[in-house]
Amino acid sequence: MTETTVIRGGPTWPILPASMAATGRSSIRASLRSRAAISWYVGAGFSLLWLATLVEDVVAASNGPASEAIGIAVVAVYGLAFLVAAPIIWALPARGRLLVVAGLWAYTFVFTPWVGWGIGGTWTYVGVLIGVCVLDWRLTWKLVFGLGALAVGTGYLAYGPVQDIFFAPAITVSISAMMAAFARNVASMNQLRAAQAELERMAVEQERGRVARDIHDILGHSLTVITVKAELAGRLVTVDADRATREIGEVEELARGALADVRATVAGFRGVSVSGELAGARTALEAADVRADLPVSTEQVPAEYRELAGWVVREGVTNVIRHANAQTCRVRLDARGIEVADDGVGPSAGASGPTDSAAAAFDPASASNGLRGLRERAEADGARLSVGRSDLGGFSLRVAW
Structure with missing residues (x-):
């Protein structure tokens, strides 16, 4: 310079x-x-x-x-x-x-x-x-x-x-x-x-931000599922040894998959699809004993927003498993946006609206990293992220395009 x-x-x-x-x-x-x-x-x-x-x-x-x-x-x-x-x-x-x-x-x-x-x-x-x-x-x-x-x-x-x-x-x-x-x-x-x-400096900064954001999102989701499954396996060891063994096997597969995702992200070749994330979300929610209310089709999502919708599912479901203490997690898709909602503890009183303030009250760590990274992705695609209380009584994460 x-x-x-x-x-x-x-x-x-x-x-x-x-x-x-x-x-x-x-x-x-x-x-x-x-x-x-x-x-x-x-x-x-x-x-x-x-x-x-x-x-x-x-x-x-x-x-x-x-x-x-x-x-x-x-x-x-x-x-x-x-x-x-x-x-x-x-x-x-x-x-x-x-x-x-x-x-x-x-x-x-x-x-x-x-x-x-x-x-x-x-x-x-x-x-x-x-x-x-x-x-x-x-x-x-x-x-x-x-x-x-x-x-x-x-x-x-x-x-x-x-x-x-x-x-x-x-x-x-x-x-x-x-x-x-x-x-x-x-x-x-x-x-x-x-x-x-x-x-060149800006490109390096942008790439560094992309890698940091992707690794956070990948590891945040994968490690959450691994933790839930490991806890479930620990409880099942003395009750159902065969199922505990299966759960440990799935933990191993998840760990290997997370490692492969990190390597691909660093190389810049990793892609995210909403259909794949919904399939992973169903498995993760079931392991966490959360009822999954998920769409059966993703065709209504415009092609240019399917990767973004995948990131929304990943971040939203991860936060539900980690913090919501919910019984139900619902994902809704349409041609104008995507919403991940739950019936858990929700945001604190007075924290709602299309900002990260509600997320900060609900989950400071997520608001400072996960949701912030998701908002950057949404803005880069011309979409808008909003958070607040869902009609189920818990937390709502929505991205509209």
């Missing part, structure tokens, strides 16, 4: 990697050492070869070795300032970038003792910095053409009304415009990379 600064009228400009994100001096130091800065140093270093002409002019205008040495040192500082200016710009907001550009432009007036008003020829480097600032296009054009116009003015003061005074300004404007376009292309690419990285 990258840290970005939004610039009105232009793309966002990724300043530094998130690991370098900081404020003030530490951010500038990180930018000066970044990989982008190293690439800039190489490219900008080649462009400094054009300063050789300025060095020749300074040497020619010097009136002694001291003047010559000072002039060369001034040119060297200018080149160094240009090299570090861009990485510094990347660590600053728009106003700070403009200050850096203005500072480099102001520095060029130090050359006037040697080249007089011929300083306009050095403003190409200032124009390049304007381009890499990635400012609003209108402001960029104003600055670039304004710099070109000033270069024409200084050229007139230096050389008079000759045609050559337009040569250096034309170079400044054209190179500045090219750098502005190039910087925007780079900024757009960096923005796309940042967006791609964000999408």
Whole structure:
């Protein structure tokens, strides 16, 4: 991920990697050492070869070795300032970038003792910095053409009304415009990379949530049935050993099935069907000694909602077995939704309606995990989950689509 600064009228400009994100001096130091800065140093270093002409002019205008040495040192500082200016710009907001550009432009007036008003020829480097600032296009054009116009003015003061005074300004404007376009292309690419990285992160988070939700739902249901059957087998050991043996065998099968479901869920290949869940619900309810009032057909459920209906049956029946202390569990299906209801203890007084509040009063653990995950599934499919008191007197879980 990258840290970005939004610039009105232009793309966002990724300043530094998130690991370098900081404020003030530490951010500038990180930018000066970044990989982008190293690439800039190489490219900008080649462009400094054009300063050789300025060095020749300074040497020619010097009136002694001291003047010559000072002039060369001034040119060297200018080149160094240009090299570090861009990485510094990347660590600053728009106003700070403009200050850096203005500072480099102001520095060029130090050359006037040697080249007089011929300083306009050095403003190409200032124009390049304007381009890499990635400012609003209108402001960029104003600055670039304004710099070109000033270069024409200084050229007139230096050389008079000759045609050559337009040569250096034309170079400044054209190179500045090219750098502005190039910087925007780079900024757009960096923005796309940042967006791609964000999408990848979101996909990972979504997949992690899917796996956690599925494992909760799978294990919650399977372990509940295993617990009920194990308790039943324990009671039957001294009464009906053969049936106890069968129950233990079914517990083993359920455990193996749960393990297979977990493996398939992690791999992303597991599917849930409402018909399969109803069959499992009947077995689980009978083991818990709860009368199962279940539909004999699922054809009325639209195909696109059958998996969601399966998850509703799984979560609803699991909660009935765990918490309802019910005698009857009823599942109703139609073309508009599904309801799992019971005649158990139901939600606490005053807790009802299409929210998770009733579920929280009835079963805090389920409301925070199972029902929350089920609501996420329902919303993802365009359906709506509601909980409350059923007409049987207990709890009602309904999903409408």
